[in-house]
Amino acid sequence: MSSTQLSTPTDRQSAEALARAKGEPEWLVALRGEAAELAATLGWPKPEKMNIEKWNLTAVGSYEKANAVTSASELPSVVRELVTNDTDNVLVQQNSGAVYSKLSAELSAKGVIFTDLETACREHGDLVQKYLFKALKKDEDKLTALHAALWNGGVFLYVPRNVEVEVPLQAILSTTNADASFAPHIVIVAESNSRVTYVDNVVSEGAAGESYVHHAGIEIFVGPGALVRFGSIHQLSEGGIDLTLRRAVVENDGRIEWVISDLNDGATMSDTSSLLKGNGSTSDAKVISIGKNSQQMSITTRAVHIGLSSESDMITRAVMKDSATAIINGITKIEKGATKANGQQTERVLMLSPKARGDANPILLIDEDDVKAGHAASVGQVNQEQVYYLMSRGISKQDAERLIIYGFLTPVVTEIPIDAVREQLERVLERKLEG
Structure with missing residues (x-):
């Protein structure tokens, strides 16, 4: 497998050279170059009470060209547990690129697009450009800038207006080589009154003990009256550092449902955020995590209310074993003018060992009077x-x-x-x- 070595943080020249070598469109080459330049000037994110700069954040690996397979039986065993040749509507990324995808003719005929993001940038550039790095901004911090410069593979899912996708679409994002960069970017667009369910699994095989970074960005655009259900199970090995940022923008009467399972064995920073932009927009987030050994986890769930009568609910449950540490943040922000908004959150941490540490931080930031907001948090033993x-x-x-x-x-x-x-x-x- 050929690989292109990248210095970290990358510079504009190498980011653009890699993008051109991959045959990416000029607008994307420029976006990557700008992001690489930003990465040099910005600082790492600072989640509450967790200093992630002590983690080996620069082990992002080198780009490795992916070799496509024609049959699910050729996939690594960790992926074959989840995909067979009969599995429809599935996409598989291995290390730096997509290697397998399948979309039913029925969904394709309805105008649904489900492909890897690199292919989508080439084949549906005008559409992708409208959304890429619009919910997750490339200049938020060093991580988002680095991700915008280096992302690879990824997923693009587009559902046209009034199309209801009854069957779930599934992606398996896998790393089998700690030296290869593994940085999927996922964009989901649900036009007005559409419905779709997407689930991904983030898995590793054969990288045990080695240090590697999975940095992922997810952007979801929920059109007026649309419903997106997003499920994710992350189970990376002990050497893995998982940095995952998820953002949804929800229009009038749209709904996002998150089900997030952070079950890695290594360091984890998971940040899931809904921007309730439209009137009557809703977000429901359910998050679980389990920490063991001396694992460190920072899990943040956030809802920002802008629309009138917008509603958010978040439930986070964490189980901590051994000497694991979890900082669980729930942030409900109700902006001025978001009247009749209702934001509720619950964080519960269960500790199975006297050395385990769990912090539950409910944070309410409210700039409007005519609203409801509530929180409950508990940390305790069995x-x-x-x-x-x-x-x-x-x-x-x-x-x-x-x-x-x-x-x-x-x-x-x-x-x-x-x-x-x-x-x-x-x-x-x-x-x-x-x-």
Whole structure:
């Protein structure tokens, strides 16, 4: 496999040279060049109470040209668990590029576009340009600038107005080589009154112990009256640093539903944000994470209310084992003029060890009077009275604790929209909680 070495942070010249070598359109070459220049001047993001600059953030790897496969049976085993030759409406990225994709003729005939973002930039440039880096700005900080300069592969999903996609679309984003850059960018556009469900799995194989960075950007545009359900399960190995930024912009009466499962074994910064721009726009976010060993996790969920009568609900549940640390931030911001807005949030952290640390930070920023906002946060150990009650019914202590943990996570797990993905999530939970 040929690879193009990149210095980190990259400079304008190397970013543009790589883009041209890949045959990217001139507007994208320019965007990457500007972003690379910005990356040199900006600082890293500063999530609450977590200094991510101590992490090995520069292990972004080198671009490696992907080799497409024609059959799902040629994919790595970690991907084959999730995709068979019968799986329709699926896209697979391996390391720096897409290697496999399949869209049903029926959806294609309705005008649905589901392809990797690099292909979309070439084949649907005018459409992509309207949205790319419009929700996630390339000049937010060093991470967004670096990502805009270096992203690869990715997903572009476009659903025309009034089209309801009944079946879920699925992407598997995988890394099998710690030296290859792995930086998918995902753009989902749901035009007015459309409906779509998208789920992705971020997985690793064979990179154990090695240090690598997965930096991902997700931008979702929910048109008037549209519904987007976005599910994601991240399970990267211990050496992986997962930096994932998700942004949705929701128009009048549109709705975004997030189901996020941060189940990595390495350092994680996960930031999910809904901009409720339209009147009557709504956001529902459910997030779970499990930390073990000496893992560090920063999990932020945010809703910014601009539209009248906009509503947001966020539920985050984290389980911390060993000496893992989690900083869980819920941020509800109601801007001046967003009358009748309603923002609710709950953060709960369950600690399974005296050395584990979990912080739940509910943050309400309210600039308008005629609104509702509420929060609940709790951090605690497994309730021993519940354990004793179950043991009195003949259940072992270990099984009793496991039942309580599953009960604690159930509100999120049951929301996963694809049966196979939900079953897979349950297996991953089992592995993380057993291990």
